[in-house]
Amino acid sequence: MTTLDLPVDDLTAYAVIDRDGRLLSADAAIAGLNGRAGGVLGLPLAVPQLAAAVWLTQRLGIAVSRRLIVADEEADVELHIRVEPEGNHIQLAVSGWTMRPVWRPTPGMMPAHRVDDGLAWETDAALRFVFLASREGADQGFDPVTMLGRPLTALFRFDDGAASILDALAGRRRRIEQAAVNRITGRGTILSATLRTDPMGGVAGLIGTARLAPADPPGEDVLATAFTAGLDRALRTSLARIVDEADAIGIRQDGPIATDYADYAGDIASAGRHLMGLVDDLIDLQAIERPDFVPAAEPVDLADLGRRAAGLLAVRADHAGVRIQRPDAEARAPCVGDPRRVLQILVNLVGNALRYSPMGGSIAIDTGWSGAAARITVADRGKGITAEDQARIFGKFERVDPGEAGGNGLGLFIARRLATAMGGDLTVESAPGEGARFTLTLPARQASGDQQ
Amino acid sequence: MVAGRNDDTGRGWAPYGLATRVAVAEARAQAELDTAIADLGVVEALRLDDRTRLDIETMVGGLVATIGTTLRRHAARLLSDRDIDGAAVLRPVAELMPRLAAAGLLRDRALVAALVRRARHDQIAAALPLLPTADGTPGLLIRLAGDADAEVAEAALALLGLDGRRRDAWEQGGAGPVDLPVALHSRVAWHVAAVLRADDGSAAVTRAVDRALAEATDRLLAGHDERQTTDAVVLRLAAALDPRANEIVALLVAAIDDRRLDLFTAMIAHALDIGMPDMRAIVIDPVGDRLWLALRALSVDRTGLARIALALADADRRRDIDGFAVQLDAIAAVPAAEAAAILSPLALPAAFHAAIRATGQRAR
Numbered sequence: 051m052t053t054l055d056l057p058v059d060d061l062t063a064y065a066v067i068d069r070d071g072r073l074l075s076a077d078a079a080i081a082g083l084n085g086r087a088g089g090v091l092g093l094p095l096a097v098p099q100l101a102a103a104v105w106l107t108q109r110l111g112i113a114v115s116r117r118l119i120v121a122d123e124e125a126d127v128e129l130h131i132r133v134e135p136e137g138n139h140i141q142l143a144v145s146g147w148t149m150r151p152v153w154r155p156t157p158g159m160m161p162a163h164r165v166d167d168g169l170a171w172e173t174d175a176a177l178r179f180v181f182l183a184s185r186e187g188a189d190q191g192f193d194p195v196t197m198l199g200r201p202l203t204a205l206f207r208f209d210d211g212a213a214s215i216l217d218a219l220a221g222r223r224r225r226i227e228q229a230a231v232n233r234i235t236g237r238g239t240i241l242s243a244t245l246r247t248d249p250m251g252g253v254a255g256l257i258g259t260a261r262l263a264p265a266d267p268p269g270e271d272v273l274a275t276a277f278t279a280g281l282d283r284a285l286r287t288s289l290a291r292i293v294d295e296a297d298a299i300g301i302r303q304d305g306p307i308a309t310d311y312a313d314y315a316g317d318i319a320s321a322g323r324h325l326m327g328l329v330d331d332l333i334d335l336q337a338i339e340r341p342d343f344v345p346a347a348e349p350v351d352l353a354d355l356g357r358r359a360a361g362l363l364a365v366r367a368d369h370a371g372v373r374i375q376r377p378d379a380e381a382r383a384p385c386v387g388d389p390r391r392v393l394q395i396l397v398n399l400v401g402n403a404l405r406y407s408p409m410g411g412s413i414a415i416d417t418g419w420s421g422a423a424a425r426i427t428v429a430d431r432g433k434g435i436t437a438e439d440q441a442r443i444f445g446k447f448e449r450v451d452p453g454e455a456g457g458n459g460l461g462l463f464i465a466r467r468l469a470t471a472m473g474g475d476l477t478v479e480s481a482p483g484e485g486a487r488f489t490l491t492l493p494a495r496q497a498s499g500d501q502q
Numbered sequence: 503m504v505a506g507r508n509d510d511t512g513r514g515w516a517p518y519g520l521a522t523r524v525a526v527a528e529a530r531a532q533a534e535l536d537t538a539i540a541d542l543g544v545v546e547a548l549r550l551d552d553r554t555r556l557d558i559e560t561m562v563g564g565l566v567a568t569i570g571t572t573l574r575r576h577a578a579r580l581l582s583d584r585d586i587d588g589a590a591v592l593r594p595v596a597e598l599m600p601r602l603a604a605a606g607l608l609r610d611r612a613l614v615a616a617l618v619r620r621a622r623h624d625q626i627a628a629a630l631p632l633l634p635t636a637d638g639t640p641g642l643l644i645r646l647a648g649d650a651d652a653e654v655a656e657a658a659l660a661l662l663g664l665d666g667r668r669r670d671a672w673e674q675g676g677a678g679p680v681d682l683p684v685a686l687h688s689r690v691a692w693h694v695a696a697v698l699r700a701d702d703g704s705a706a707v708t709r710a711v712d713r714a715l716a717e718a719t720d721r722l723l724a725g726h727d728e729r730q731t732t733d734a735v736v737l738r739l740a741a742a743l744d745p746r747a748n749e750i751v752a753l754l755v756a757a758i759d760d761r762r763l764d765l766f767t768a769m770i771a772h773a774l775d776i777g778m779p780d781m782r783a784i785v786i787d788p789v790g791d792r793l794w795l796a797l798r799a800l801s802v803d804r805t806g807l808a809r810i811a812l813a814l815a816d817a818d819r820r821r822d823i824d825g826f827a828v829q830l831d832a833i834a835a836v837p838a839a840e841a842a843a844i845l846s847p848l849a850l851p852a853a854f855h856a857a858i859r860a861t862g863q864r865a866r
Binding site (some may be wrong): 110175182 | 641648666
């Protein structure tokens with residue numbers, strides 16, 4: 051539930067701009083983003099980076115694709131945009147929509163497939179070698195240059211079929227692990243590779259390494275310690291690349307592709323984000339289940355954090371057609387807790403409420419007092435939760451409707467665990483058909499003057 | 503000389519050594535001040551960025567280590583014939599670079615120019631956007647490697663191999679190998695030989711060491727095959743292609759799309775008869791005025807100019823794509839003949855062109 055990267059599922063939004071840079075029409079997400087920056091239909095775009103890309107496209111007369119980070123109230127939103135001249139107008143396509151809070155460092159560019167040993171190789175779309183380099187000294191038994199421009203099968207034999215590679219070429223997977231035999235050395239080899247896609251969504255080739263096949267499979271204990279030993283980072287890095295590239299394909303970054311393929315790319319990006327969320331949650335779970343886990347105890351204001359959570363989810367609410375009623379600007383609910391963890395809980399609660407709210411619905415966030423504790427309540431008007439399910443939903447990997455997309459059954463478990471660790475609690479009241487009210491309580495701060 | 507430390511420890515504090523001690527201290531203080539003044543005087547916008555500085559240090563470090571190791575091994579073998587232990591009388595390779603730097607190797611204008619050109623060119627080439635080719639069509643260089651013209655195919659294959667080695671070095675975190683012109687390569691090699699000699703042996707040993715190093719260096723230089731450098735190979739490909747006026751625009755755009763900046767640069771250099779070093783300097787210049795003129799001299803149209811400029815700007819943040827966009831119409835309207843005429847001095851022998859520039863006479 052470290053939902054501080056807040057993606058909006060599968061959203062590619064479009065807008066049309068005239069030759070003078072005025073916004074003629076826009077999907078809700080772009081209109082919302084532009085509106086919060088002070089813009090309206092009929093005037094130039096108010097988000098400076100978007101306006102600049104539109105201007106550049108218009109001047110150059112060619113399509114411009116960019117990855118941008120724009121400010122949206124309290125959050126930074128990462129966007130993939132493609133701006134393209136179309137007759138007298140300019141079309142803007144925006145996807146990505148990943149919200150990142152300003153304090154999170156942006157990861158640097160990672161090499162596609164960094165290797166320290168083995169044979170590094172890269173092919174073009176037709177699986178001809180465009181790059182080969184040996185990292186094991188001269189014992190590859192051939193001069194890599196002689197293989198350049200030749201097909202992958204000139205160097206490797208696939209005795210058991212090449213299912214992994216074929217799957218990748220058919221677009222069914224991006225990571226390849228394929229057993230092969232090096233024709234020159236006759237030795238068993240494992241090819242690990244990543245599919246390279248061009249911005250048009252086509253297969254651009256494979257990039258990877260070839261290593262000698264290991265004599266024995268790694269033991270189980272390797273996996274047991276692997277998660278803490280950086281597997282989480284490795285997973286996040288690969289997933290982030292998959293999501294980025296799928297987003298780039300989804301917005302047809304460098305030319306038209308069939309809608310089906312753009313939709314598949316959207317599915318890939320969405321599934322990738324889901325997995326990233328799961329990795330984050332598992333890391334979080336590991337942290338909070340440690341016996342020595344102690345959240346910070348600082349003065350926080352539930353009303354302020356409620357307003358910030360609503361702000362962070364504004365784009366997603368626009369997309370879902372749901373209104374979020376924030377706590378009044380004057381409302382205060384001072385208490386003691388870990389501000390980042392409280393925000394994490396609230397973002398999870400509001401995110402859940404958004405997921406279950408019907409189009410045109412609304413979510414109310416209000417604050418108050420519950421005995422000696424400050425409370426904040428997030429109420430939706432969704433389908434509600436039965437009494438039986440209410441007992442389950444705070445369990446690990448429990449979900450109201452396991453068939454429903456989004457969520458991994460860890461969010462509420464982590465949220466309640468965090469709430470109790472901070473000396474508070476997280477409870478739910480609901481009845482089927484009448485929505486749900488989640489209430490977070492935290493110990494009040496000893497400051498009587500500023501109570502609501 | 504290390505700031506804050508007096509290297510000259512041998513003279514002690516005996517009265518006869520005090521004057522020297524003071525003189526050394528004063529020289530060090532002056533050097534420190536000179537460095538401070540030079541550092542403060544650097545125009546911020548022109549300062550070398552950290553990435554380029556690191557790449558250059560890696561390149562020159564790699565070059566010195568390669569030359570140093572070769573010379574040391576060969577010289578040691580020659581010395582062993584005279585029963586002299588090479589390891590004892592030749593400096594270790596790790597000590598060479600600091601001495602060369604102190605001796606001002608990196609103040610050599612021509613050498614630094616070559617290193618900066620190569621480092622920036624590689625950075626831009628690595629950052630060029632990956633663009634699609636038409637359905638299943640391989641990239642330009644792979645296509646050329648399978649060309650029916652054997653000369654084109656051979657040169658394209660050689661370039662693929664060189665590109666691969668450069669990419670490999672790049673991905674392992676270091677800068678690629680640097681190809682220096684013969685004169686520069688020879689200057690660096692003799693400098694390396696000079697710092698390899700540790701001058702603390704007897705006169706006879708020193709003479710033997712010098713002869714061995716001279717022979718080793720001669721041998722190294724004789725083995726330097728300029729035909730195998732990137733510039734030579736890529737120019738050979740450009741010459742073999744020798745594109746007609748109506749073909750070159752598509753080839754230039756295809757080279758950028760295939761992220762083969764060397765080939766892009768070489769095709770312009772060949773078509774306009776400009777030397778590869780000059781053309782490289784033009785391509786890496788973030789103020790693209792000379793490049794736009796070169797492209798106009800080849801009749802590259804508005805769309806071609808825009809595509810090339812956008813790809814280069816995406817790969818090099820120092821470029822002002824907005825400023826270019828404002829001027830694009832005017833640039834595209836420059837007549838090809840005028841653009842060619844204004845660049846024609848670059849086609850003169852490099853030394854002559856440099857002399858014209860130095861004497862302040864304008865080209866007409």
